[in-house]
Amino acid sequence: MKQYLKWFSLATFSVFLLAGTSYAQLKIGYVNSKRILDNYKEAQDVQKKLEDLNKAWEEEARNMQREIQELQEKLEAQALVLTEKTKAEKTQEIQNLVLRFQQFQQEKWGPNGQLYQEQQRMMQPVIDKINAAIQKVGETEGFDYIFDVVNGNILFASKDQPDLTDRILEELEKGIQTKKKK
Numbered sequence: 001m002k003q004y005l006k007w008f009s010l011a012t013f014s015v016f017l018l019a020g021t022s023y024a025q026l027k028i029g030y031v032n033s034k035r036i037l038d039n040y041k042e043a044q045d046v047q048k049k050l051e052d053l054n055k056a057w058e059e060e061a062r063n064m065q066r067e068i069q070e071l072q073e074k075l076e077a078q079a080l081v082l083t084e085k086t087k088a089e090k091t092q093e094i095q096n097l098v099l100r101f102q103q104f105q106q107e108k109w110g111p112n113g114q115l116y117q118e119q120q121r122m123m124q125p126v127i128d129k130i131n132a133a134i135q136k137v138g139e140t141e142g143f144d145y146i147f148d149v150v151n152g153n154i155l156f157a158s159k160d161q162p163d164l165t166d167r168i169l170e171e172l173e174k175g176i177q178t179k180k181k182k
Contacts, residue, residue: 026144029164133171
C-alpha cells in the first residue's frame with residue numbers, strides 16, 4: 001500500500017509539473033558572485049582598504065608581541081639580581097601586556113571583531129549595488145529566477161542556461177560611468 005501511494009504521489013506530481021511547464025516556460029539564469037566581486041572595481045577597492053586595515057593591525061600586533069618578548073628576555077637576563085618584589089612586578093607587567101595583546105586580537109579579529117564589522121559596513125553598499133543590478137537585468141530581460149552558483153543555490157546549470165555574470169558586471173560598470181561623467 002505504501003509503495004502504491006508513493007508511486008501515485010510521484011505520478012501526480014509529474015503530471016502537475018508537466019502541465020505547469022506546458023503553460024509557461026520559466027526563464028532561468030545564473031550568476032557567479034565570486035567573479036562579480038573579483039571583477040567589480042568598487043568591490044576590489046573595498047577589499048584593498050580592508051587588506052590595508054588588516055595589515056596595519058597585524059603590524060600593531062607584531063609590535064606588541066615584540067615588546068612582550070623583549071620584556072621577558074630582559075626579566076630572564078636580570079632574574080638573578082632582581083628582588084622578588086621587582087620580579088613579581090615585572091612578571092605582572094608582562095602578564096598585563098599579554099592580556100592586552102589577547103584583548104587586541106579579540107577586538108580586531110574575533111567573531112564580531114572590528115575587521116568583520118568593517119567588512120560588513122564597507123561591503124554592504126557594494127552588495128546593494130550588485131543586487132540592484134541583478135534585479136534590473138532580471139526585470140528587463142524577463143528572467144523568472146536568477147541563481148548564484150557560488151553559494152550553492154544551484155546544483156546544475158546546463159550549457160543552455162545563460163550565465164548573467166557579464167551582464168551584471170556591464171550593468172555595474174554603467175553605474176560607474178554615469179558617476180564619472182558627473
